[in-house]
Amino acid sequence: MTTTDTALAADIDATCRLTGEFVLRSGQVSNEYFDKYLFEADPLLLARVAREVAQLLPADAELLGGLEMGGIPIATAVSQLVGLPVVFVRKKAKEYGTAKLAEGPSYDGRKVVLIEDVITTGGAVRDATNALREGGAVVETVVCAIDRSPAGENPLADVALEVRAVLTKAELDEARTAARA
Numbered sequence: 194m195t196t197t198d199t200a201l202a203a204d205i206d207a208t209c210r211l212t213g214e215f216v217l218r219s220g221q222v223s224n225e226y227f228d229k230y231l232f233e234a235d236p237l238l239l240a241r242v243a244r245e246v247a248q249l250l251p252a253d254a255e256l257l258g259g260l261e262m263g264g265i266p267i268a269t270a271v272s273q274l275v276g277l278p279v280v281f282v283r284k285k286a287k288e289y290g291t292a293k294l295a296e297g298p299s300y301d302g303r304k305v306v307l308i309e310d311v312i313t314t315g316g317a318v319r320d321a322t323n324a325l326r327e328g329g330a331v332v333e334t335v336v337c338a339i340d341r342s343p344a345g346e347n348p349l350a351d352v353a354l355e356v357r358a359v360l361t362k363a364e365l366d367e368a369r370t371a372a373r374a
Contacts, residue, residue: 197248198241202360202368205242205339208232210365219314227339227365229310233266242338243270245359246308249336250275254306256298258282258332260321263310267338271308280305282321294324301329306336312356313341315348322352339365 208231215226232238246267250257257279259268265281272279280297287293305325309318312335322332333355340358342348347356 198245201241201245202364203372204238205232205360206365206368207372208235208238210369217313219316221313227311227341229263229338232338233263233310239266239270242359243267243274246271246336246338247274249357249359250277250306251304251334253304254334255303256280256300256305256330258295258300258305258307258321258325258330260307260309260317264308267310268308280325282307282325284317284320294328300325303330305330305332306334307332307354309335309337311339311341312337312348312358315342315354315356318349318354319352322349322354 209228211226211228212224215223217223232242254277257268257272257277259265259279259281261281261283268279278298280295280300282295285294307318307321312318318335325332334357335349335354336357338359339362340356341362344361344363349356
């Protein structure tokens with residue numbers, strides 16, 4: 194298991210796995226969905242996830258990049274634990290006020306570790322990585338709460354991004370099977 198909190202997979206699975214028919218951001222249709230807002234809205238569960246994310250951060254991280262919208266609560270909680278500032282990354286630059294893609298401190302020339310809730314194909318992470326790199330950020334790693342991508346595959350290899358996950362779909366499936374036994 195990737196997490197040191199051995200009950201976390203069972204608790205996340207029980208809290209946020211929904212069944213039905215769901216269209217994912219990638220356009221894929223899935224018969225299950227991990228509603229991350231259900232664990233992010235629970236302060237005790239969010240704190241447990243944040244502790245695990247903090248353990249996966251590269252030692253040389255300078256900023257956390259919380260992706261809109263689900264990565265923001267996790268990045269904020271991790272920031273409080275480790276003392277790193279957060280850049281809040283939008284899906285697209287706002288069209289008013291400062292018209293920024295990312296709110297918070299300057300990221301030009303700084304090592305930003307992206308924080309995401311769930312990764313399947315990595316579309317939102319890929320977009321954020323490319324945009325932040327265009328703005329001068331050094332982005333090499335993303336840490337996610339749940340990695341739904343196929344086992345052994347890095348959906349973000351095409352943008353040279355390392356994916357570190359607190360939990361994988363396989364681990365959540367194992368927790369579900371164990372809970373039913």
